[in-house]
Amino acid sequence: MQIGRVWAGVVCVAAALVVAACADDAGGDAAGRDAAGGRGGGAPVPVAVATVERKSMPLEIQVIGSAEAYSSVSIRSQITGQLIAVNFSEGDEVRQGQILFELDRRPLEAALQQAQANLDRDLAQAKNAEVQATRFAQLVERGIAPREQADTARTAVSALNATVDADRAAVENAKIQLQYATITAPLSGRTGALMVHAGNLVRANDTTPLVTINQVAPVSVSFAIPESRLSDLNRYLAQGTLRVTAAAPNDEVESVGRIAFVDNAVDQNTGTIRIKATFPNADRRLWPGQYVNVVVTLTTDPGAIVVPSVAVQAGPQGPYVFKVTPDQTVEMQAVTVARTRGAESVIASGVAPGDTVVTDGHLRLVPGARINAKPGQNAGSEPPAAPAAAPQVRQ
Numbered sequence: 001m002q003i004g005r006v007w008a009g010v011v012c013v014a015a016a017l018v019v020a021a022c023a024d025d026a027g028g029d030a031a032g033r034d035a036a037g038g039r040g041g042g043a044p045v046p047v048a049v050a051t052v053e054r055k056s057m058p059l060e061i062q063v064i065g066s067a068e069a070y071s072s073v074s075i076r077s078q079i080t081g082q083l084i085a086v087n088f089s090e091g092d093e094v095r096q097g098q099i100l101f102e103l104d105r106r107p108l109e110a111a112l113q114q115a116q117a118n119l120d121r122d123l124a125q126a127k128n129a130e131v132q133a134t135r136f137a138q139l140v141e142r143g144i145a146p147r148e149q150a151d152t153a154r155t156a157v158s159a160l161n162a163t164v165d166a167d168r169a170a171v172e173n174a175k176i177q178l179q180y181a182t183i184t185a186p187l188s189g190r191t192g193a194l195m196v197h198a199g200n201l202v203r204a205n206d207t208t209p210l211v212t213i214n215q216v217a218p219v220s221v222s223f224a225i226p227e228s229r230l231s232d233l234n235r236y237l238a239q240g241t242l243r244v245t246a247a248a249p250n251d252e253v254e255s256v257g258r259i260a261f262v263d264n265a266v267d268q269n270t271g272t273i274r275i276k277a278t279f280p281n282a283d284r285r286l287w288p289g290q291y292v293n294v295v296v297t298l299t300t301d302p303g304a305i306v307v308p309s310v311a312v313q314a315g316p317q318g319p320y321v322f323k324v325t326p327d328q329t330v331e332m333q334a335v336t337v338a339r340t341r342g343a344e345s346v347i348a349s350g351v352a353p354g355d356t357v358v359t360d361g362h363l364r365l366v367p368g369a370r371i372n373a374k375p376g377q378n379a380g381s382e383p384p385a386a387p388a389a390a391p392q393v394r395q
Helices: 002-036 106-142 147-179 227-239
Strands: 045-051 053-075 081-086 099-103 182-184 189-191 211-226 243-247 255-262 272-279 291-308 313-315 318-324 330-334 336-341 344-349 356-360 371-375
Touching: 053 189, 053 227, 053 272, 053 336, 106 147, 211 227, 211 291, 227 255, 227 272, 227 291, 243 272, 291 356, 318 336
Parallel strands: 045 371
Antiparallel strands: 045 356, 053 211, 053 291, 081 099, 099 182, 189 211, 211 272, 243 255, 243 291, 255 272, 291 344, 313 318, 318 330, 318 356, 336 344
């Protein structure tokens, strides 16, 4: 009898513990539903919302490009001689025709004088040979001299005339060589590092250039676009609506240019086609060799449906937004994102202008959750700073 009463007491205690545990679980679930703001009621979930807008949005191609010198010339000497003067400093802006280097002219001037003297000598000999040929021709007509002497005289005249022509060519060559002693800038641009200094001996057509000049105004920007966008590029380029801008990664000011070159073939290894644009670059914001952000604006869509990019969430079935209903609850709405530009996303389908979507507080939302909406950022505004997460304490 005592043992039976003990077992009965144990069974009663166990049953009481089970009932208490079930009650605690039920209360916890209810509290969780209340905290989540579910259909069963409870505290609404605080969220930020924004209104779907219809606005003009550009149709763009955004790529990374590289700035290149519009023209680049490596300056080399065409003669061998001693460099006696350098008339610029490294990194200077030079003008076309400006004298850059001067070589020793004395050996070249002496060679020119020698060539001129040879020409004068041979001219005198040619004139004398013509006189002799005329005299022999007269003597032959009178029968005094043999015809062979007249023929020899005429041959001498022809030979000396040819020598005179060669002398004239030697004089012109000497003048050209003398001009090579003064090296001028073939174009306007910015000089690079100076490889030689006054006093050095430079050699004709040396492999190392004296200096390199890059034309930076205008400047070219080379980039590549996917081959799938080539037809759009050609269409809008023919219509004249195309606009191209470039800016350095940390520069907020964009340079505006024009498309100057479209390659004649698609690179089959990358599936892209090379494009080159020209920019005036009067402010020198673009520099050869610099990577820049290139935006090719094909046209402008005047009636695009736009939402803040932070409103679009990624789900197993694709992108979606939390759409606010009139009774201040939310529902998941699948959307199709046409393109994204900065903090804005253009929606092809799923929402309409005037709809309200959640931009912050997604983690606590479930379909049908009741919300407490506060104004968030609209399309084009900066996203709000994320609040610090409060520590959660389990009891």
